[in-house]
Amino acid sequence: MNRTNLRAAAGPVSLLLIAFVCWFAAGLAADRMVQQELNAAVRTQRQMSASVVDNMAQVIASDLAMFRAVPATMAELDTIQHALAQSRNYAANGAGAESPQRDTLLKQPALAAISRFLKDAQGYSGLDIIWLVNANGLCVASSNANAPRSLVGIDMRSHAWLTNALLGAFEEIYGVSPRHREPGIFIAVPVYNDGALVGAVVARVGIARLRHWVAHPGTFVTDGNGVIIMAHDNALENHALPGSRATQMSAAERSELYRRDHFADLSIRPVSQLRDDAPWVPNALAGQFFQTPVHQSPALYEVRDGLNSKLASHIVDPVAAWPELLYTHRRDRLLVFVTLAGGAALLCVLTLSYLRERRHHSATRHLAEQLQSANTLLSAEARHDALTGALSRRYFLDLLRHEIERARHAGEPLCMAIADLDHFKQINDRFGHAAGDRAxxxxxxxxxxxxxxxxxxxxxxxxxFGILLPATALAAGFETVERLRIRFRNAPSATLPAPVKLSVSIGITELGPDDPAERLMSRADHALYAAKSGGRDRSEAVRAGDTAPPARAAVTAW
Incomplete structure (x- = not known):
C-alpha cells in the first residue's frame, strides 16, 4: 500500500478517533454538570422530606401522649381501684367466651356507676371505647356496657394488648377489635390497690380519628411488627415491610392481633437498575435512592422510629427532578460533544452554557423558595388545627403561659374556659365522621x-376546646361563654343534616394570684365536669379560690 493510500485510510480513522475522544470527554463533562444539579435537587428535597416526617413524628407523639393520659389517670382513681378489687371474685370461663355472669355484672350498682363514668370520660377524651378488666381477665365494666355487643362478661385474656397489663406492665399496641373488626390503638394500664394488681384499664382510639397523621403524599405509619396501619395511599395499608416481625409471626398470631393471616409484602429496596440507566450517579448518592412497587423511579426514604411508642413514621418521596435530569444529561453530553468537535460552534456553546447555568441558578432559587414555603406551611400547621383552624393544643398551651405572665405583669384579670361538644360520639355514630367534622x-x-x-x-x-379571655374578669367571662353557648345551640349549621342538634358544655375559671397554667386548666376542667354532670348544655364557673366546682345557684347568680 503506497503513502497516498495510507493517508487516505488514516483520515477516516483519525476522524473516528477524534470523535471517540470528544464523545468520551463530553460524557465526563456532562456527568460532572448533572451531578451538581442532582446534588442540589436531592439536598433540597431531602430537607423537605425530613421536615415532613419530623413534623409527622411530633404530631403522633403529641396525640398518643394525650390519649395515654386518660387511662393512666383512671388507673389512679380510688373508685376504679376499689371496683376492680371488689370484682376479683368474678372469674372468666374461657378466652373470648361470654361469661354467664354478664347479667349479674350489668346489674351491679357499683359496676353500673363505673360504666357510666367510663362513658362520660370517653365522651370528652376522644377515645372510642374504655374497658375495665379485673385480674382474672374478665371485662367487668365498659363505656358501652349496655350495647348489645359490649364486652362486659367476656374473657379478654387472649388479647395481645391485655397480656402484659395483667402482668403489671403498661401496653400500647395496634390491633383490630375482635367483635367489631375496627382497627385502632389499644392502651392498657395496670391498676393496683394497696400494692396488689387488681386489673387494668383498657382504651381504644380508632384509626379513623388519626388520619391526619398521613396527610402528606407518600407518608405511612407502621406498628411495632412492621405492618402499615395507615397510609396516605390506602392501597398500602395492611402491607408488611420485608423482614419485619409480622412476616415471622404464625398465622394464628396474625389472626389474633390483626384478624387476618396474610400480609402483602411492601419492598422498599435500593434502585436496582440505576447504574444501568444513569451510570453518572455517584455510588454514594445511588445508595440513597429507593423504589417500591408503587414508585419505580428513584425515591428518597425517611423513617423515624420510636416516637415514644412502638409506631414509626415513614415517607417515600420520589425525586421530582429525576426525569428532567435524565433529559439534561443526554442534552449536555451532546452539546459538549458539538463544542469539542467544532471550534466554529464555540460561541454558541458558551452562550448555551451561560443560559444553562442561569437556568440552573433559577431552578436552585426556585427550589429554595419552595423549601421556604414548605417550612412556612409546616409552621402554620403546627400552630393551627388542620380541621377546624383553631390553635393547636401545643401552641394554645404556650399562649396560655404567655398570657398568664402578661396578665400578672399588667395587673389585669384573665379567664380560661374549656368547652366540650355534647353527645359528639352520637353525632359521629348516627351521621358519620364527616358530620362530626362539620360540627x-x-x-x-x-x-x-x-x-x-x-x-x-x-x-x-x-x-x-380551650378558650382564653385576656383582660376579662370572671363575671364578664361567664357572660361571654353563656352567649357563645346559646348562639351555638340556636344557630344551626347549613352544612349539617337538619336532625343534628348541637349543644356545648363550658367550664370557666379566673386566674388566681399564684396559679400556674396547670392549676388554671384543672379548675376550668372541674367547672366543665360540673357542667356535664349538671345535665350538659350549660356553663359553670369556678372562682380562683375555690377547690371544687360551685353549686348551681352560685353560678347562676353571675
Missing part, C-alpha cells in the same frame, strides 16, 4: 363570631 368547624366559627379579636380558641383534643 367542630361550626363551633369554631361560632367562637370567631362571638369572641373578641384578642381572645383565643384552641383545640385540646377530640371535641374539646
Amino acid at each position: 367542630l368547624e361550626h363551633f369554631v366559627g361560632t367562637c370567631r363570631i362571638e369572641l373578641r379579636d384578642g381572645d383565643a380558641i384552641g383545640r385540646l383534643g377530640g371535641e374539646e
Whole structure:
C-alpha cells in the first residue's frame, strides 16, 4: 500500500478517533454538570422530606401522649381501684367466651356507676371505647356496657394488648377489635390497690380519628411488627415491610392481633437498575435512592422510629427532578460533544452554557423558595388545627403561659374556659365522621363570631376546646361563654343534616394570684365536669379560690 493510500485510510480513522475522544470527554463533562444539579435537587428535597416526617413524628407523639393520659389517670382513681378489687371474685370461663355472669355484672350498682363514668370520660377524651378488666381477665365494666355487643362478661385474656397489663406492665399496641373488626390503638394500664394488681384499664382510639397523621403524599405509619396501619395511599395499608416481625409471626398470631393471616409484602429496596440507566450517579448518592412497587423511579426514604411508642413514621418521596435530569444529561453530553468537535460552534456553546447555568441558578432559587414555603406551611400547621383552624393544643398551651405572665405583669384579670361538644360520639355514630367534622368547624366559627379579636380558641383534643379571655374578669367571662353557648345551640349549621342538634358544655375559671397554667386548666376542667354532670348544655364557673366546682345557684347568680 503506497503513502497516498495510507493517508487516505488514516483520515477516516483519525476522524473516528477524534470523535471517540470528544464523545468520551463530553460524557465526563456532562456527568460532572448533572451531578451538581442532582446534588442540589436531592439536598433540597431531602430537607423537605425530613421536615415532613419530623413534623409527622411530633404530631403522633403529641396525640398518643394525650390519649395515654386518660387511662393512666383512671388507673389512679380510688373508685376504679376499689371496683376492680371488689370484682376479683368474678372469674372468666374461657378466652373470648361470654361469661354467664354478664347479667349479674350489668346489674351491679357499683359496676353500673363505673360504666357510666367510663362513658362520660370517653365522651370528652376522644377515645372510642374504655374497658375495665379485673385480674382474672374478665371485662367487668365498659363505656358501652349496655350495647348489645359490649364486652362486659367476656374473657379478654387472649388479647395481645391485655397480656402484659395483667402482668403489671403498661401496653400500647395496634390491633383490630375482635367483635367489631375496627382497627385502632389499644392502651392498657395496670391498676393496683394497696400494692396488689387488681386489673387494668383498657382504651381504644380508632384509626379513623388519626388520619391526619398521613396527610402528606407518600407518608405511612407502621406498628411495632412492621405492618402499615395507615397510609396516605390506602392501597398500602395492611402491607408488611420485608423482614419485619409480622412476616415471622404464625398465622394464628396474625389472626389474633390483626384478624387476618396474610400480609402483602411492601419492598422498599435500593434502585436496582440505576447504574444501568444513569451510570453518572455517584455510588454514594445511588445508595440513597429507593423504589417500591408503587414508585419505580428513584425515591428518597425517611423513617423515624420510636416516637415514644412502638409506631414509626415513614415517607417515600420520589425525586421530582429525576426525569428532567435524565433529559439534561443526554442534552449536555451532546452539546459538549458539538463544542469539542467544532471550534466554529464555540460561541454558541458558551452562550448555551451561560443560559444553562442561569437556568440552573433559577431552578436552585426556585427550589429554595419552595423549601421556604414548605417550612412556612409546616409552621402554620403546627400552630393551627388542620380541621377546624383553631390553635393547636401545643401552641394554645404556650399562649396560655404567655398570657398568664402578661396578665400578672399588667395587673389585669384573665379567664380560661374549656368547652366540650355534647353527645359528639352520637353525632359521629348516627351521621358519620364527616358530620362530626362539620360540627367542630361550626363551633369554631361560632367562637370567631362571638369572641373578641384578642381572645383565643384552641383545640385540646377530640371535641374539646380551650378558650382564653385576656383582660376579662370572671363575671364578664361567664357572660361571654353563656352567649357563645346559646348562639351555638340556636344557630344551626347549613352544612349539617337538619336532625343534628348541637349543644356545648363550658367550664370557666379566673386566674388566681399564684396559679400556674396547670392549676388554671384543672379548675376550668372541674367547672366543665360540673357542667356535664349538671345535665350538659350549660356553663359553670369556678372562682380562683375555690377547690371544687360551685353549686348551681352560685353560678347562676353571675
